[in-house]
Amino acid sequence: MRFKLLVVVISLFIFFGCSPTSTQKKEWKNQILETEETFSKLCQTEGIAKAFSEFAAEDVVINRNDSLILGKEGLMQFYSQTSNPSRKVELSWKPDFVDVSDSGDLGYTYGKYLFTMTDSTGLSQSSTGIFHTVWKRQEDGSWRFVWD
Numbered sequence: 001m002r003f004k005l006l007v008v009v010i011s012l013f014i015f016f017g018c019s020p021t022s023t024q025k026k027e028w029k030n031q032i033l034e035t036e037e038t039f040s041k042l043c044q045t046e047g048i049a050k051a052f053s054e055f056a057a058e059d060v061v062i063n064r065n066d067s068l069i070l071g072k073e074g075l076m077q078f079y080s081q082t083s084n085p086s087r088k089v090e091l092s093w094k095p096d097f098v099d100v101s102d103s104g105d106l107g108y109t110y111g112k113y114l115f116t117m118t119d120s121t122g123l124s125q126s127s128t129g130i131f132h133t134v135w136k137r138q139e140d141g142s143w144r145f146v147w148d
Contacts, residue, residue: 024104025100025102025104028100028104028107028137029098029099029100029107031143032098032100032107032109032135032143033095033098033109035055035135035142035143036093036094036095036098036109036133039051039054039055039145040092040093040094042054042055043091043092044090044091044092047083047089048079048089048091049076049079049080049083052075052079052148053072053075053076053079055144055145056072056075056144056145057072057136057138057144057145057146058071058072059071059072059146060072060075060144060145060146060147060148061146061147062075062078062147062148063147063148064078087117087118087119087120088117088118089115089116089117089118090114090115090116090117091113091114091115091116092113092114093111093112093113093114093131094111094112095109095110095111096110096111096112097109097110097111104137105136105137106134106135106136106137107134107135107137107143108132108133108134108135109131109132109133109135110130110131110132110133111130111131112128112129112130112131113128113129113130113131114126114127114128115127115128115129131148132147132148133145133147133148134146134147134148
């Protein structure tokens with residue numbers, strides 16, 4: 001009987017010891033939201049290429065124009081080829097939702113974005129849409145996106 005009780009107690013300890021607390025999950029979600037905010041601000045101040053390069057994980061995958069761009073090097077090459085100094089490009093977004101895995105190693109966000117492009121004549125075109133980003137916690141504790 002004592003053995004069964006011991007097994008139950010140890011099992012409960014392991015179960016509850018491995019589950020994240022609601023405080024931990026809330027903290028991870030806040031970290032991801034803060035990272036999104038910093039990412040968006042950098043995009044507005046330093047440009048899309050710089051911001052995406054700064055916040056991408058090495059194994060990032062982005063979907064642009066129905067094509068997958070693989071890896072951080074591929075991402076940087078894509079943005080170097082698509083940048084045009086005669087156009088002013090702005091991108092802003094805000095997450096409407098964030099969640100994180102119980103293990104705290106993956107999270108995701110989604111929300112709305114606004115993309116505006118102004119050509120050299122001053123003609124401006126805007127488009128809006130929905131974004132979905134998957135975030136992965138790095139070994140140093142920072143969050144980098146692995147899917148956009």
